[in-house]
Amino acid sequence: MARTKKVGITGRFGARYGRKAKRSVKLIEENMKKNHVCPKCDRPYVKRQAAGIWKCRKCGAVFTGGAYVPQTPMAKSAARSIRDIKVEE
Numbered sequence: 001m002a003r004t005k006k007v008g009i010t011g012r013f014g015a016r017y018g019r020k021a022k023r024s025v026k027l028i029e030e031n032m033k034k035n036h037v038c039p040k041c042d043r044p045y046v047k048r049q050a051a052g053i054w055k056c057r058k059c060g061a062v063f064t065g066g067a068y069v070p071q072t073p074m075a076k077s078a079a080r081s082i083r084d085i086k087v088e089e
Helices: 008-013 019-033 073-088
Strands: 046-050 053-056 062-064
Touching: 008 073
Parallel strands: none
Antiparallel strands: 046 053, 053 062
16 A cells, blocks of 8 residues: 555545545545544544434434534534524523
């Protein structure tokens, strides 16, 4: 296997697809594969099962989210808006 110090997880693509495409894939995949915090037990044990399905390895909670991250930026802003509306009432 070739060295992948600079390209990291995208080393499997070799000389194909170009630098920009590989850089964006690298950011997405590294973020997807790291441990995320569980919304139920607040521990960093959430891993991706399939596209949009996430599971906590500690408490066993299974929930839906984004394809590459458990909570998308749009979902975060929607939750914030809902929380702000409830505070005003």
